[in-house]
Amino acid sequence: MIQHVADMDYRPPPGMGGWLPVEATIVNIQPENFNTRTFTLRFVDESLCESYRFEPGQFNMLFVPGVGEAAISISSSPYQIGALDHTIRMVGAVTRGIDRIGVGGIVGVRGPFGRGWPLHKLAGKDVIIVGGGIGLAPLRPLIHWLLRHREQCRRVVLLYGCRSPEDRLYAAELEAWSGRSDLDVLVTVDNADEHWTGPVGVVTNLLRRIKVNAEQTVVFVCGPRVLNRAAAWNFLQLHVPPAQVYVSLERNMNCGFGRCGHCQYGKHFVCRDGPVFCFADIADIFAKEEI
Numbered sequence: 023m024i025q026h027v028a029d030m031d032y033r034p035p036p037g038m039g040g041w042l043p044v045e046a047t048i049v050n051i052q053p054e055n056f057n058t059r060t061f062t063l064r065f066v067d068e069s070l071c072e073s074y075r076f077e078p079g080q081f082n083m084l085f086v087p088g089v090g091e092a093a094i095s096i097s098s099s100p101y102q103i104g105a106l107d108h109t110i111r112m113v114g115a116v117t118r119g120i121d122r123i124g125v126g127g128i129v130g131v132r133g134p135f136g137r138g139w140p141l142h143k144l145a146g147k148d149v150i151i152v153g154g155g156i157g158l159a160p161l162r163p164l165i166h167w168l169l170r171h172r173e174q175c176r177r178v179v180l181l182y183g184c185r186s187p188e189d190r191l192y193a194a195e196l197e198a199w200s201g202r203s204d205l206d207v208l209v210t211v212d213n214a215d216e217h218w219t220g221p222v223g224v225v226t227n228l229l230r231r232i233k234v235n236a237e238q239t240v241v242f243v244c245g246p247r248v249l250n251r252a253a254a255w256n257f258l259q260l261h262v263p264p265a266q267v268y269v270s271l272e273r274n275m276n277c278g279f280g281r282c283g284h285c286q287y288g289k290h291f292v293c294r295d296g297p298v299f300c301f302a303d304i305a306d307i308f309a310k311e312e313i
């Protein structure tokens with residue numbers, strides 16, 4: 023039974039913040055689109071189910087025995103206790119390995135790692151969330167958090183873009199969010215089908231449809247690199263201060279907790295100092311291809 027808590031404690035449970043994975047059972051697999059599924063995991067150790075907490079935007083290292091590990095964002099609500107969602111696109115050995123294990127099988131989990139979305143920056147602000155493709159996964163816990171603490175901020179806007187209507191993640195939930203009066207949801211697709219009546223084009227085009235009060239807006243972006251860049255520059259051009267623009271970045275990970283240097287990004291380690299970065303802190307390296 024999934025319980026919900028009123029408050030959060032983000033510290034990794036004892037033994038989970040280092041190299042050793044703990045076992046979790048895949049209890050459900052929800053297809054999202056042709057190559058992406060949401061895996062619900064439940065720790066074999068029941069006490070971990072109770073004690074594990076995470077901050078929206080953090081990730082776990084998921085381990086497939088004999089194959090390896092991959093960094094995967096936690097995509098469930100931070101208030102869902104006892105089971106953790108990870109929305110995974112099947113691209114390589116580990117992600118396909120998790121899919122092969124299937125419901126009832128065991129994966130290893132280390133985490134939660136990294137710094138998530140800065141929830142303490144939202145009081146009294148307009149919040150604009152920009153997601154592209156699977157980038158909606160680490161934004162989903164944030165949206166759940168915002169809906170729980172809705173009175174703390176002013177407008178909340180979700181701009182989401184994906185390739186086609188069938189590629190949308192969390193289609194039912196997006197539908198439900200669209201029906202709410204306290205959340206503005208705009209979804210755009212690159213390629214429409216005959217049933218699609220919404221916008222067509224890249225997600226940054228949606229900015230023309232909303233009013234941005236630059237000084238009082240905080241922006242959260244997660245998507246492919248090209249979207250992260252375009253969205254960040256667009257908001258800066260609209261005079262949103264760099265200190266109020268946050269981007270979640272991806273790098274190849276190994277340890278996940280700042281020891282191996284695999285994920286170095288300029289002077290930062292993405293696993294430890296990110297994956298969520300304030301644009302003001304990475305402005306000097308953000309546009310450089312080779313970093």
Ligand SMILES: Cc1cc2nc3c(=O)[nH]c(=O)nc-3n(C[C@H](O)[C@H](O)[C@H](O)COP(=O)(O)OP(=O)(O)OC[C@H]3O[C@@H](n4cnc5c(N)ncnc54)[C@H](O)[C@@H]3O)c2cc1C
Pocket residue numbers: 081090091092093094095096108109110111112113114115116117118156159160271272273274275297
């Ligand atoms: C903080 C963070 C959060 C993340 N969150 C998520 C998430 O929520 N969901 C998710 O699905 N992913 C997420 N990722 C990405 C995920 O960690 C990577 O896609 C990971 O590499 C997958 O591991 P894999 O072994 O399945 O694929 P890999 O084998 O590592 O392949 C990854 C990519 O490299 C390509 N590739 C593989 N082998 C080769 C080759 N020989 N030559 C050239 N290209 C190759 C693949 O086509 C694929 O595009 C996240 C990454 C980070 C850093």
Ligand code: FES
Pocket residue numbers: 274275276277278279280281282283284285286291292293294
């Ligand atoms: S993955 Fe090892 S330092 Fe970041």
